[in-house]
Amino acid sequence: MITENEWAGNEWAGAAARNNAEWCDALCRAHGLAGEFGAGAWSSARRTPPLYPDAVSLAPGISPGDLVARIDTASPGCSVKDSFACLDLEPLGFEVLFEAQWIHRPAGEAPADPSAAIRWEPLRSADSLPEWETAWNDGEQGTGLFRPELLARDATFLSGTGADGKIVAGAVASPGESVVGISNLFAAGDAPGGEESAWAGCLTQVARLWPGLPVVGYESGESLDTAVRQGFTPVGPLRVWLRTA
Structure with missing residues (x-):
């Protein structure tokens, strides 16, 4: 303890x-x-x-x-x-x-290059939120856990789409005064590069949107190992x- x-x-x-x-x-x-x-x-x-x-x-x-x-x-x-x-x-x-x-990952460091096969951008429309949640939920239809109100001020839903325009990866970025928190990161089974590429794409967007803020979150098991390879350090x-x- x-x-x-x-x-x-x-x-x-x-x-x-x-x-x-x-x-x-x-x-x-x-x-x-x-x-x-x-x-x-x-x-x-x-x-x-x-x-x-x-x-x-x-x-x-x-x-x-x-x-x-x-x-x-x-x-x-x-x-x-x-x-x-x-x-x-x-x-x-x-x-x-x-x-x-x-x-924890320091601000200002360039992340590894994400997969060129996935296009990353912030989710701009509440109409796309159900599709994002379904992709996050391993293809099972979402239940409305993530409400449109969150898009207005509290979080940025990052979306990675494949060549067919479907969402195959994503994450939630929660900016605060001193850090940006990353949660709910996912990569679909057929997403190019898997979770490794998802982290790279997510971090590229975070560096663009909040260039001066370090990144925090939490992970375990193989996902923790992946985050460490992307420049994170376990802090507790x-x-x-x-x-x-």
């Missing part, structure tokens, strides 16, 4: 956690849910949309009991993003769903807890 002292001065993990919480808050607001940035954490008193946590810790010293008291533990699927992998939520009825690493662990009791 990571202690609070061990996290002192780890600015990139803290910046990544804050940026991720802001993206979770934006997505929840688009669904009519009012999240709150309180002492040491962001949280939602009502159940959040699928795949999104009910709370994101923003400081390693927060009390597990205080944090869990802010969220709806009675509804199925309640989860907590333990941003510093230091909370013990098992006594409160949670189990670890997965572990990952926050990642996180855990996602799911309530099962």
Whole structure:
């Protein structure tokens, strides 16, 4: 377990956690849910949309009991993003769903060349959002998780299209004051270059749109290895807890 002292001065993990919480808050607001940035954490008193946590810790010293008291533990699927992998939520009825690493990439570095077979650009029309979500969802029709309201101010949906004009890769870029967060990066099974090319194309767009901002996010397993090859450095662990009791 990571202690609070061990996290002192780890600015990139803290910046990544804050940026991720802001993206979770934006997505929840688009669904009519009012999240709150309180002492040491962001949280939602009502159940959040699928795949999104009910709370994101923003400081390693927060009390597990205080944090869990802010969220709806009675509804199925309640989860907590333990941003510093230091909370013990098992006594409160949670189990670890997965572990990952926050990642950081400096601003100003030229990314590897993306595949010339994919054209990258920001998604410009809300009409294209269902197609983007379907591609992100491995071809399964989207359920409206990503609402058009997000296009207005909170995020930039990056889209990679193949020669036939269909979306085959993409990512969400969430710009903040000091960093750009990348989440939901994907490459379809037939996308040229796969995830490696998706990262390269995504980072090329980020460097063009926000040239002075470093990039953060989180990944695990082979996806973490791919991100490292694209210039990212792991800067600290996180855990996602799911309530099962």
